[in-house]
Structure formats: structure tokens, C-alpha cells
Amino acid sequence: MTESTAARKPRRSAGSKAAGTTGAKRTTRKTGTAAAKGSETELVQLLTPEGERTEDPAYAEYAQYVADITPDELRGLYRDMVLTRRFDAEATALQRQGELGLWASLLGQEAAQIGSGRATREDDYVFPTYREHGVAWCRGVDPTNLLGMFRGVNNGGWDPNSNNFHLYTIVIGSQALHATGYAMGVAKDGADSGVIAYFGDGASSQGDVSEAFNFAAVYNAPVVFFCQNNQWAISESNEKQTRVPLYQRAQGFGFPGVRVDGNDVLASLAVTRWALERARRGEGPALIEAYTYRMGAHTTSDDPSRYRHDDERAAWEAKDPILRLRRFLESADHADEGFFGQLEAESEALGKRVREVVRAMPDPDRFAIFENVYADGHALVDEERAQFAAYQASFAEAEGV
Amino acid sequence: MAAEKMALAKAINESLRRALESDPKVLIMGEDVGKLGGVFRVTDGLQKDFGEDRVIDTPLAESGIVGTAIGLALRGYRPVVEIQFDGFVFPAYDQIVTQLAKMHARSLGKVKMPVVIRIPYGGGIGAVEHHSESPEALFAHVAGLKVVSPSNAADAYWMMQQAIQSDDPVIYFEPKRRYWDKGEVDAEAIPGPLHTARVVREGSDLTLAAYGPMVKLCQEVADAAAEEGRSLEVVDLRSISPVDFDTIQDSVEKTRRLVVVHEAPVFLGSGAEIAARITERCFYHLEAPVLRVGGYHAPYPPARLEEEYLPDLDRVLDAVDRSLAY
Numbered sequence: 062m063t064e065s066t067a068a069r070k071p072r073r074s075a076g077s078k079a080a081g082t083t084g085a086k087r088t089t090r091k092t093g094t095a096a097a098k099g100s101e102t103e104l105v106q107l108l109t110p111e112g113e114r115t116e117d118p119a120y121a122e123y124a125q126y127v128a129d130i131t132p133d134e135l136r137g138l139y140r141d142m143v144l145t146r147r148f149d150a151e152a153t154a155l156q157r158q159g160e161l162g163l164w165a166s167l168l169g170q171e172a173a174q175i176g177s178g179r180a181t182r183e184d185d186y187v188f189p190t191y192r193e194h195g196v197a198w199c200r201g202v203d204p205t206n207l208l209g210m211f212r213g214v215n216n217g218g219w220d221p222n223s224n225n226f227h228l229y230t231i232v233i234g235s236q237a238l239h240a241t242g243y244a245m246g247v248a249k250d251g252a253d254s255g256v257i258a259y260f261g262d263g264a265s266s267q268g269d270v271s272e273a274f275n276f277a278a279v280y281n282a283p284v285v286f287f288c289q290n291n292q293w294a295i296s297e298s299n300e301k302q303t304r305v306p307l308y309q310r311a312q313g314f315g316f317p318g319v320r321v322d323g324n325d326v327l328a329s330l331a332v333t334r335w336a337l338e339r340a341r342r343g344e345g346p347a348l349i350e351a352y353t354y355r356m357g358a359h360t361t362s363d364d365p366s367r368y369r370h371d372d373e374r375a376a377w378e379a380k381d382p383i384l385r386l387r388r389f390l391e392s393a394d395h396a397d398e399g400f401f402g403q404l405e406a407e408s409e410a411l412g413k414r415v416r417e418v419v420r421a422m423p424d425p426d427r428f429a430i431f432e433n434v435y436a437d438g439h440a441l442v443d444e445e446r447a448q449f450a451a452y453q454a455s456f457a458e459a460e461g462v
Numbered sequence: 463m464a465a466e467k468m469a470l471a472k473a474i475n476e477s478l479r480r481a482l483e484s485d486p487k488v489l490i491m492g493e494d495v496g497k498l499g500g501v502f503r504v505t506d507g508l509q510k511d512f513g514e515d516r517v518i519d520t521p522l523a524e525s526g527i528v529g530t531a532i533g534l535a536l537r538g539y540r541p542v543v544e545i546q547f548d549g550f551v552f553p554a555y556d557q558i559v560t561q562l563a564k565m566h567a568r569s570l571g572k573v574k575m576p577v578v579i580r581i582p583y584g585g586g587i588g589a590v591e592h593h594s595e596s597p598e599a600l601f602a603h604v605a606g607l608k609v610v611s612p613s614n615a616a617d618a619y620w621m622m623q624q625a626i627q628s629d630d631p632v633i634y635f636e637p638k639r640r641y642w643d644k645g646e647v648d649a650e651a652i653p654g655p656l657h658t659a660r661v662v663r664e665g666s667d668l669t670l671a672a673y674g675p676m677v678k679l680c681q682e683v684a685d686a687a688a689e690e691g692r693s694l695e696v697v698d699l700r701s702i703s704p705v706d707f708d709t710i711q712d713s714v715e716k717t718r719r720l721v722v723v724h725e726a727p728v729f730l731g732s733g734a735e736i737a738a739r740i741t742e743r744c745f746y747h748l749e750a751p752v753l754r755v756g757g758y759h760a761p762y763p764p765a766r767l768e769e770e771y772l773p774d775l776d777r778v779l780d781a782v783d784r785s786l787a788y
Contacts, residue, residue: 216564220572227536228568232560238526239561242533249515250537269557272526279521433571434605436629440657440704442605 104352105332106322110380112388114327123319126334127327132395138179138326139390140404142171142383145195147408148204151415152194152211156361160419161211165192169324169356172382173289175199176329177257177351180337184225184254186247188240191229192289193259200226204411205418214425234260234267237286241273244282244340255337256284263294265310266302274314274348283340285333286311286348289323291355296368308350316346323353324382354380427453465648471504471641473615474580477622478505478542480649482512488626489534490517491527492544492580501546502582502641524554531577532561540576540626548583548635549592555600562631563606574629578622583611584675584725585772586639588765595762596726601633602703602735609703610656611635613677615645617700624656635702637675659706661713665695668719668785671710671736673699676723676773683778694782702732710736711743718749719785723773728756750788753781 105120107127116124149167156164167174170192178199181187189196197207201224209218210229217228230236240258247254264270265288277284288307292299303310311318321332329351336347354377358365390396431446468476481488490505490512496519499506509517520527524545531541545551551558558579565575585594602609608630612618618636625632654660662677663684670680677698684694695713699705714720720740722733737752755773763771 238529239533242530246537
């Protein structure tokens, strides 16, 4: 229903909105900090930190995409966020216990990921970074599959085509181009699937991301660029990455950009649906900047106390994505103690399962080094595998003596 | 297409045409590959016949070209991308090395990357900076990539067919100074395996191993040496990753001497690897150390100096003399 309504409505792109009213003010010289702060007024928000639904007519264009959301769906979003956070906490603990070599926590970004992830359709294709555990959850990737690479038993343990969820990409921003190329292919096929590329505020500085914006615009590719601006690229703040709010970059490439409250799961869902729907209709790419916060460290190897203050974190804790949806569910009488209690039990069961699977995860066979280097084989790999086998066999012979 | 004499560039063009005709998933991408037909006209006429949807003029961004080609391959396409000149490939080097080469392994074999990257390479055409380089070793060093370079029109034709059919990424280095050299191309001839070397001239005193633009030079060297009563064998490697060491070994066990020739700098070039491996394989057969002739450890010089930099008849003959003097 929302789909057809949206199609009939005269469209006013978020990009042109930015160029019009408040955006024009920002074209007067301001520091990056001031510009970023000023733009917060433009944050698309449908659920306040206090858990109240907002009815700002300026955002009706997006709000219509969640206008008919049911209590059941709302509980589903809540459940997704809670389980994702539980999984994430378990993975962090497993790293501390030495079961994982590293973990990149998504703590604080659950709404941005679940909202956008739940906006995708089964035939859509997702290109993640290495932190999209919540999106993976929405796509139906078993969370334990995500842990292989962090344990060091593989470099990506799932079949990307099983869930249309590409492998985690560690090099910053590379996947934006893969998503764009994939979307070009979707358009060539005449399909109406959407493609979504995830990246962060740090990646926005990468040439590949700018090239992806440009290729997507030139070829009108059905791709949504979903930037989770979690304020920190390891130790570097937004001011070290950009002089303009990131969503405004889209304008220069010729497509709309919108900043959404990334801690608001409803707004994230609505804006991503809006962007994917227009991509499906052949209206080309869009940039979503999900304004959020990395509550934890960059990874378990990082020490945020060296570069940021605790009071910053405290301010963002008040905007917690899970808490605000809980407040809304409770005040609207959409969920009762039974629901929350059952979810807590489910969370613990998930944590237990993850723990058990990881601990039982075997090391790969040593010959896996030589597996899948090439699809059609390679003489040198064959030769070195044989040498390696002979070397290994020499120990067996020695033991046999 | 019956056997026909054509230039090497035309042979690649015909091969691309055949691929576009036989497989709707094949795409051509690159800068100026459409209306212009590429700066060397290798894609001449293809956009006219197959449309802008399949022969795609791209923005001038090499990383973008390769990065989107990866995405298209993930969607089931078989992109053949052109990098306009050797020295312009480096913006794409990250995508090629960190993504294209490793995607198959990263996915535990679930994803294939049938992408061909065409790169006109090498000097000898009097060009400006960045237009004459030979960076093949930088790609051969990367597991997951295959690297080939034809030396003549017939090989250019069928090696392109096989590169496009390969489910692995292939870096296809085109010897730009040989683009206009004509040769017999038989499109119906059954091709040999892609990564096998070929003895193009038999001899008994010394083996010259080369690929791409240097094969013709080595044949000329063998002619000149023959006048002095020396019998040189010439091996066209055709593939730099993998290298067909068996064919070189067979030749060296017969001739007991090897000189490797390439335009790329000698230091850590493909000749270094060939020298090391052949020394290991043929230690008791060799009468002389494996010698290399190639570029110097200096930036490719301005055009007026390139003849001093590039291996030529006399420099290769000098290496032949030195080898035979052992």
C-alpha cells in the first residue's frame, strides 16, 4: 500500500530539500563542526529518545512507509535489536576469553542496522562492511557464521548468494563499488531488485566511495548507499573526515541524500524503504546517512579512552535505540512483561548457542591454504601443495621410525 | 571466419566480437571503448553492433571500472575491462589485489570472478610518461590472478577466448608495439591450454625465453645468431602466472643455457623467478647461470632514451655471448 501511495505522490527529494531551506544557510562559511551541528535539525526522526512517535509533516514522505506498521512488526524489530545486541555482547566476551582473535562490535548501531536490514526484500542484495551483524541477522545469515573470520578459521564463512548478503569487506569502502556494479547488473537484467551498500563515516573519505557515487549516478543504478555515521573512524572524529554533513555529498553527484536518526529503528526502516522503492522504480541511487554512535571500541583491540571522553558516550546512551523502542512499546501497550521475559530467555539461549558453536569450531585442515586460490586451478599452487604435503609427510615418516 | 591474415589488435577485436556474440553475459567496459573504439581501436565497431548496454564507456576512474566489474561478475556477468595504458592501472590496483584476486578464496570457492583486465603494455612507441611500462610482475606476484601476454595475432585471438571463458580473473597484457603486426588467425583451430608455453623456434645451443613484445625480438636474435653458427631455441612463455616451467625445463635440459628477456625491470621481474626455478630444476644441466635482459631499475625514460632502456638485438646477443662464454 505504501508503495503505491509513494508512487503517486509528487516527489520532493531530500536532496533538493537540503539545497532549499536549511541547506542554503549552511552554504555560508561555517566550520565543519558547526555545519554538522546545524544539520541535526534535519535529522529524520519518527521516534524520540523518550519513545514518542513524532508527526513532523516535513518527514511525512518517509513516515508513510511505516504508517501501517503493526504491533507485531514493532515487537519483531525490538526482538531483532535485542538479539543482535546479545549476540554482539557474546562475541565480545568470546574475544576476551580467547575464543575469537578480534571482534568489531555494533553496540549502539542496532537501530540503523535492523531498520535498514528489515527494509530489504529477499531478492535485494546487501554489501556489508565487517560490522553489519544486525543486517546479517535480518538477512537470515546464521550469526555463528559471522564468527569464523574473527576466530581465524576462514575469511568469510557463508555463501553470499544464499541470503544475498555479500561477504564482509575489510578494506574500507571497496564494497561500495561492488554494490554499484551489482546494481548495474540488476538494471541490465531488467529486474526490480534493490542493492544496498553499507559503509561508515571513515569510508566516506575513500576514493572508491566517491567513484561508486559517480558510477551509480551516471548509470542510474538501483543502489542505496547506507552510511552509518557512528562519529568515529577508530580514533578520528567526523571533523577529520568531512567539512560538510555527509548526506549532502549526494547532491554533488546528482542524487538525493538524507540524514536519518540512526538510533531510531522506525525512521531507519522508513527512509531505507523509501530509498529502495525509488531505486526499484528506476529513479536511481540515494544516500542515507544514519546518524548514530559507536558505543564501544572500534574493535576489541582498540582503546577509546585515548581519544574520546566518557561524557560523550553518556549523552548517546540517553538516545539508546533499544530503550526508546521499549518505551514506545510499553506506553502504547504493544508488549507486556511476558514478551520481554520470553525475549530475555531467547537471548540467553542465543548466547549459549553462539558460545557452544564457537568453542566447537575446529581449526581448518592445513591444506585449506591451497584450496580455492583459483577456480580453474594453477600449476604453481599444485606444485607448492605437493611440496607442502611431502614436507608434512616427512614428519609422519620420522614418527613411524 | 576462415583463416585470415590480420593485425594483432584486429585479432583481439575479432575475439571480443566472437565472445559478445556467443555469450550474452560478456560485457566490454573501459574509457573510450565505445564510439572511439579505444585509443588503439581494439574495440572498434563493437558498441555499434552490440549497443551501449554491452560495450560501456565508463567514467575516467580505474578503481571504479574494476570495482564495478567485480559487482557485475557477482551478478553473473563476464566483464572484459580495458585499462587504457599500463601506467594507469594503479588506481585499480587495490581493487585488483584486495578484492578481485581474493574473492574466490574468501568465499571458500562459492564466488567466481570471471573478469578479464586488458592492459596495453610495454614501450617502443615513443609515448609520454606512464604509457610504456611493463608492470606484469606486480600482478603475477598476487595469488588469485592469472597473467598472460600474447606475442602474435593468432595467440592474441585464442588466448582472449580462453581468458574470457576462465572463471578466474585474468590480466591480459597486450604488447602495444605489436598491435599492428599481422599474422594468420584461424578461428576454428583448436586452441591449446591457456597457460602453456610454446617453442617457436628449435635450437640446441641456448634457450631464449620471452613473452609478449620480446618474442619477436628473440626470433630476430636467433636469426642473427644463426648467421654466426649458433643455434638458439626460442620459447614463447605466453603466460606469466602460471609460468609453464616444464616447457622451459625441457628446453634447458637440451640447450643447457637460458637467457630470459623482458621489457620490465630485471630486479624482481619475472625473469628472476624463472632463473631461480630453472636453476633449481636444471642445476646439473646448466653450463652457465641463467641470465636476464630487461629494463633498468629506473623510471621508464623519456621517449628519446627508450631505445637505450629497452632490450634490443645487441643487448640480447651480448647476453647470449656471455652465457656461451661460461
